[in-house]
Amino acid sequence: MEAIADNLAAIRQRVDTACLAAGRHPSSVRLIAVSKTKPAEKIREAFDAGQVEFGESYVQEFLEKQQDPLLGHLPLQWHFIGHLQSNKVRSIIGRVALIHGIDRLSTAEELSRRAVQHNIRAEYLLEINTSGETTKYGLKPEELLAEAEAFFRLPNTALRGLMTIASPDPALARLEFRLLHNLLDELKKTAPDPSLLTELSMGMSQDFEEAIAEGATLVRVGTAIFGWR
Numbered sequence: 001m002e003a004i005a006d007n008l009a010a011i012r013q014r015v016d017t018a019c020l021a022a023g024r025h026p027s028s029v030r031l032i033a034v035s036k037t038k039p040a041e042k043i044r045e046a047f048d049a050g051q052v053e054f055g056e057s058y059v060q061e062f063l064e065k066q067q068d069p070l071l072g073h074l075p076l077q078w079h080f081i082g083h084l085q086s087n088k089v090r091s092i093i094g095r096v097a098l099i100h101g102i103d104r105l106s107t108a109e110e111l112s113r114r115a116v117q118h119n120i121r122a123e124y125l126l127e128i129n130t131s132g133e134t135t136k137y138g139l140k141p142e143e144l145l146a147e148a149e150a151f152f153r154l155p156n157t158a159l160r161g162l163m164t165i166a167s168p169d170p171a172l173a174r175l176e177f178r179l180l181h182n183l184l185d186e187l188k189k190t191a192p193d194p195s196l197l198t199e200l201s202m203g204m205s206q207d208f209e210e211a212i213a214e215g216a217t218l219v220r221v222g223t224a225i226f227g228w229r
């Protein structure tokens, strides 16, 4: 038996402690409960314990959960944190608060086209490969800075910040989080509206405290809340 409410309380406590240790206000970090592969009942349990923001990685699974009668009427905020392919953009447009996993201009262009059609503003983050591991998705840091202007120009979109998945080793991860923070600072210098660039989505069950120390504003925690997948 997993006590989701207990796990959530423990994680929130650790988030608060990490914030205070970093001289940050606890409200400056939002906890996203990553519910991929977990059933709607578990999400409901987390919601009943006060959790509102959830992260999903797979389009089909996300759409099914969003329509689940257990959840359909709840004021949940969904984050799409998986790698997003262009041909899946139309399935999730308008259904998510924030898309974390865009890693190329062509996908952002498709997002922009669909957002124009829906007459909405789509908010997204760019995924950056901060570890240099070839198995990981993400723009290279130098690509980000070279292409930034093209992203900024896309109508009906708002680039809100950066996302990364760090190396398994927490000491390495910490350096990668620092790199992401520095990249966001660089990006702000060229942005038409730097005040939009507020988000650093970094840190998971194993390393969210390191991420908070380096400035994370969104931490994505799955296993430590819902148990092993």
Ligand SMILES: *Cc1c(COP(=O)(O)O)cnc(C)c1O
Binding pocket: 034, 036, 057, 081, 082, 165, 204, 205, 206, 220, 221, 222, 223, 224
């Ligand atoms: C699965 C996943 C998480 C959560 O990872 P845990 O180690 O279970 O906390 C966070 N971010 C992304 C992008 C994921 O795919």
